[in-house]
Amino acid sequence: MPDAPGLELIRGEIERDHPGSVLATSFDRAQAALVVDPAQILTVLSWLREEPGQSYRFLSSLHVADYLPAAPRFGVHYELLNRDRVERLRVKAMLVDPAAPALPTIDSCVELFPTAEAQEREAFDFFGIVFRNHPDMTRILLPDDYVGWPQRRDFPVGGEPVTFTYNEHTYG
Amino acid sequence: MEVERRSLSSKQASARQMLRGDLEGEDLDRYVEERVVTTTFEKMLNLARANSIFPLTFGLACCAIEAPISVVTARYDLARFGAEALRASPRQADLIILSGRVSIKMAPVVRRLYDQMLEPKWAISMGACSSSGGMFSNYAVVQGADKFMPIDLHIPGCPPRPEAVMYGFSKLQRKIIGNADQGWRQRYNAAGTEEWARGGPASAPSPEAAEAYEAAREISLA
Incomplete structure (x- = not known):
């Protein structure tokens, strides 16, 4: 786990090789995170993977969060792991939500980390994030004919209203 | 050792004597009345069906630990009710126990399994999830399995105890025999x-x- 100065060192090294790729850093509860430019996500990931001093060669998780009231709405999170030093580094790419029919897009990292294949499909399944150059960008868990992106915050919860007495008193 | 040689007719006569027993006259009539039941063929058939149910080896979620797994073990022993022969093919099964939540992706599969079972067939919806959606009031879970297939019996609980499953099973047996419990209507x-x-x-x-x-x-x- 790189500490706060270590994280700033990593940022400086990336900035030296690829200026403008890292937008911010955050170090919270001993967890280091780089917030990067979504257009250069592959550049940053391959740098962290190949650079001899870093060599974060394992993607332990790829997931998406919806920060709906916030302005760049979707955060694609890459949890990187260096298995020799047992150091974890989080890389975040914040995506802006385009107008309704269009979906947010980001480059797929399957070429770098083959394990991302299923995880990117899951992110597409539940959040509607399209990963460019993914070999098979289809739904993985929901039925193929499902409409909507159910883990988004503005998706209705679903289910059925139940006539508990509590609901009768509260909602009439 | 000498073998006693008897004619066939004398053997038959002694066998008849053994079968007839010692009872005579009125005693014999009462004996027969106490032990022989006359019924219709349908009722006898239903009795046989109720006591030789073949459940489908099928589990959906956590309730599967209670129903098809616990209930057939030695502690609870569904074999006492004649239903220990779990079948892995719906073609050979009489009873499907929906043990757990049915997701909208699984619902067509469950329906196909139910359709593949041969008549007569029964379905038990076990636990809160398959009966009503339970705590999963969301986009992914069918809110009650009776939305897409007929259910004969609902067992409440989250999950139901194995005793509850067996109680429901005996209720199903009474239903099959044609003597279904009235439930709340009786009460x-x-x-x-x-x-x-x-x-x-x-x-x-x-x-x-x-x-x-x-x-x-x-x-x-x-």
């Missing part, structure tokens, strides 16, 4: 208020519905 003295008993729409389908049913039945039987 509240409301027998005869069922929709079919009141002459409601379920008792007489519309002519179009009956015609469509007959047409579908002919197609499926052909």
Whole structure:
């Protein structure tokens, strides 16, 4: 786990090789995170993977969060792991939500980390994030004919209203 | 050792004597009345069906630990009710126990399994999730399995104890025999208020519905 100065060192090294790729850093509860430019996500990931001093060669998780009231709405999170030093580094790419029919897009990292294949499909399944150059960008868990992106915050919860007495008193 | 040689007719006579026993006259009549039951063929068939149910080896979620797994083990022993022969093929099964939440992706599969079972067949919806959606009131779970297939019996609980499953199973047996429990209607003295008993729409389908049913039945039987 790189500490706060270590994280700033990593940022400086990336900035030296690829200026403008890292937008911010955050170090919270001993967890280091780089917030990067979504257009250069592959550049940053391959740098962290190949650079001899870093060599974060394992993607332990790829997931998406919806920060709906916030302005760049979707955060694609890459949890990187260096298995020799047992150091974890989080890389975040914040995506802006385009107008309704269009979906947010980001480059797929399957070429770098083959394990991302299923995880990117899951992110597409539940959040509607399209990963460019993914070999098979289809739904993985929901039925193929499902409409909507159910883990988004503005998706209705679903289910059925139940006539508990509590609901009768509260909602009439 | 000398073998006693007897004629066949004398052997038969002694065998008849053994079968007849010592009872004579009125005693014999009473003995027979106490031990022989006359019934219709249908009732006897239902009795046999109720006591030799083959459940489908099928689990959906956490309730599967209680129903098809716990109940057949030695502690609870569903074999006492004649249902220990779990079948891995729906073609050989009489009973499907929906043990857990049914997701919208699984619902067509469950329906296909139920359709593949041969008549007569029964379905138990076990636990809160398959009966009503339970705590999963969301986009992914069917809110009650009776939305897509007929259910004979609901067992409440989250999950139901194995005892509850066996109680439900004995209720199903009584239903198969044709002596179904009235449930709350019996408790509240409301027998005869069922929709079919009141002459409601379920008792007489519309002519179009009956015609469509007959047409579908002919197609499926052909």
